[in-house]
Amino acid sequence: MSAAIDELAPGTHAAIFARQDAWHRLGTTVTDAFTAQDALEKGHLGGWDVRKLPLTATEITEDGVTTVDVPDQFATVRTNPVTGTVEPLGVVGKSYRPIQNEAQIDLLDAIVDESGAHFETAGSIRGGKQTFVSMKMPRDILIGGKDAVNLYLIASTSHDGTAALRFVTAPVRVVCANTLMEAHRSATSTFSIRHTSGAAGRVQEARDALGMTFRYAEELETEANRMVDATITAGWFDQYIRDLYRVKPTDKFDDLGKGTRIALAQLRSLWENSLTLDGVRDTRWGAYNVFTEWVDHYSQIRIAGDKDAARAQRAVAHKGTVSLKRRAFDLALV
Template sequence: MSFPMTTQTEANGPLDPARLSPWRQIGTPVADCRNARHALEKAGLAGWNIRKLQQSGTDITPNGVTTINNPEQVMLVRDDPATGQVRYLSSVGSGYGIRQNEEQADLLDALVAESGAESLADAGQLDGGKRTFVTMKLPQTMTVAGLDPVELYLAVFNSHDGSSSFRVMIVPFRIWCANQLGVAIRDRVSEVSIRHTRNAEIKVEEIRSKLGLMYSYAEAFEREARKMLDAELTTPEFREVVETIWPVDDNAPVRTRNNAERRRGELMRLWSSADTQQAVRGTRWAGWQAITEYVDHFQPAKDSTIRAHRVLTSGTVANRKQRAFDLLAVA
C-alpha cells in the first residue's frame, strides 16, 4: 500500500485527548511490551487455563435425587490470574475447540513483523472474558483527498463462548473524532476467520497469505471515502438519511418521539457545527462521519465504558454504520 503520510495536527487541530478509542477505554495499553506474550500477561489475558467441565442437572422427586449428565454441552471455565478464582465463561457444544489466549502469541508477533507495526497497541477482554481483543496500529495513514487522516489498525478477536470465530480484521480509524469505521465493501476481504473446532489450528501462514487481500480492502476503502468526500450532501438530504436509519412512527409513544428529537438534534449539531467536520463539512463523507461519531461517542449510555463495549460488540451499532455507509456511498 502507498498512502500519503500525515500527522494529527496538520489539518484542523489535534484530537481531544479525552476521546479515546473503544479499545483503549476497555483494554490495556501494551505498546511498551517486548512481545505478544508479555502483552497478554500485562492485559491479564495469560494463564487462564480454559477447560471443559461436564454439565449435569439434578432432578429431585419423591423417589429420590437423580443426576442427569448433558452429553451435548460442556461448561467452559477459566482461572482468574488476578484472584486465583475459577470463573465461568460459557456453555458450548462438546466438540468446541478450546483455544488458550497464549496460542495467538506467535501469530501476533508475526503480524507485527509482517505489517510493519511498531508494536501491539491495546489488549483486553469483553463480557468477563467471553471475548478478547488485541490491536496493532499499522504504519500507513491514508489521508482522504489530502484532508482527512484515517489510521489503519489490525484487530485480532477471539471468543470463548461459541459466538464467533477467531478473527483478524482491518479497521480504519478516523483520527479527528476517534471514529471506528469498519464496514463491508463489495468484493473486498476485510477479515480472516478460523472456526473453533476440535482440529482447527491458528496457522500463521494462512493469515499471512491473506494480508494482501485485507490491504486491498484498505485501498478500496480509501477510494470510496474519496468519492464521498468529493460529493456534496445537503442538510435536508442528511436529515433524510438520519430518519431512514432511525425511523420513528408518527403514532409512537411520547417518550420515543422525544428521544428521537433529542437524537436528531445531536446529529444535526454534529453535521452542521462540530469541529470534527470542519474540514469536510457539506460532503457525503461528513454525513457518514457525523452519524458514526454520534454512535461511537454520543449515543446515550450509562457511561463511556458501556458505550465503548457497545461499539465493539453490538450488531445494531455495526448495522447502523453499514446502513449509513451504503446510503451515502457514491455509485
Template sequence: ALNSHDGSAAFRIITTPIRVVCANTQRAAISCARSSFTVRHTAGAKARIAQARTALGLTFKYAEEFEKAARRMVEAEMALGELRSVVDAIWPVTPNDSKQKRTNTEKRWGQISYLFEQAENQAAIRGTRWAGYNALTEFVNHEAPSMGKTDDDKRRARAARIISGSADSLMEKAFALTTV
C-alpha cells in the same frame, strides 16, 4: 492490531476504518470490524501469525475499497438539501408525531447543518458528501442529546452509547446514504 501485552487476551488483528485512540474508539472499531484474526498466546502462535499474513491480503482489499469510497465522497458535492434528505431518512418524522419530537428534530437539524456548513474541522471538505457523512457521525458521537445532570455525566452517557454499539446502525446508515 490489539494486544493485552500480558498474555491475558488474544492478539487480534481487525479491519476497520475507525482510528483507535481510546477505549471508546477501540470498542467501536471492534464492533464495526469487517474482518478479524485472532492469535492466542500459545506455542502455535508463530504458525497462526503466518496464517494471519495470508488473511491480511483480504484486509488490505477492504481498506482499499473504503479509501476509494471516501475519495469519491470527497470529490462529490453535497447540497444542504441533500443532507436534509439523509437526516430525514435516518430520523423520520410524521405529521402525527408529538410537538416535542418535531422540536427535537429541528434542534438536531440545526446542529447537523451547523457542523456541515460552519464547523472549523470541516473547512477542507466543506460542501462534500464526505463532509455530510462526518457531520452526521460527529453529531451522533459528540453532540446528540444524552441523559445526565452534568456535562460530564452527559459525556459519559455518549461514550457508553458508542462503546455499547447502539450508535453503530445510525453511522452505517449515514455512510450508506452519503456514499456515491
C-alpha cells in the same frame, strides 16, 4: 452502561490498552505499544488452560441425589489466572477444540515485524466467554489527501462454543463488548479459523489476515474518497439528515418530535458553520462527518454530571449509537 470487561478479582480486569485509556478505565494502560507477553501477563490473558470437562446433571429429590451423565456434551472451563479458581465458560459438543489465548495472540505476533503493525488492545469480556486482540496497522486510510483514519486488524474468539477464531478489519478501536460488536458488524471482510494448526500454518493464516486488512483499507479508502469527490447541495444535506431519522417526505417539521426537531436544526447549523468541515463541507464526506461530530460532541444526553464524558462513552459503547453512525456512512455512499 456496561463494558462487559472480565473482572477476575475485585479491581482486577482482564484487559490491556496501548497509550490511551479505554472509556471505561478498566484494565491496564501502558505508555507505549505492548508485546504479546504483556498481553498475556499484564492483560491477564495467559495461563487460563481452557479445557473441556464431561457434563453431568444432578437431580435432588426426597429420595436422595441422582447424577446423570450427559452424552457428548462438555463444559468448557478455565483456571482464573488471579484466584486459581476453576470457572465455567460454556457448553460444547465433542468436536469442539479449545483455542487458547496464547495461540490467538501468537497468530498476530507472527506478523508484527513484517507488517509494522503493533498491538493496540486486548481483553476478555462476558466473564471470559469471549476474548479480543487488536493491532493498529502502520498505514492509515487517507481521505481527501489529508484526513487520516486509523485501521485495525482484530482477532476474536469465544470459549463457550458460540464463535470461531475470527479476524476482521475495521476502523474501530476495540475496548469493550459493544465496540467488538461494531467492528464485526462494520467489517467488509472476515477470515475465520475453526481449528488449531502447526506453527507454519499459523504464520500463513496470520499473513492471510494481514493481506485481507490491506485489501479492506484500499476498499474503504476508495469509498471515502468517492464521497469526497461527490458534491452536494443544501437540499441534499437536508434530505440526508431527514433520511437518517426516517422522517417521511410528507412529515412537516413542526409536527416532528421535539428531540428530532432539535437534532435536525443542530445538524444543519453544524453543516453551515463547523470549522472542521473546511474543504469538504459541500461533499458527501462532509455530510457524514457532520453527523459523527454532532453525535460525539453535541447530541442530547439525559444525565446529571459530566455530559461530555457520558456522550463520549455513548459514542463508542452504545449499540444504537454505533449502528446509527454506520447507517450515516451507508447513506452517504456514492
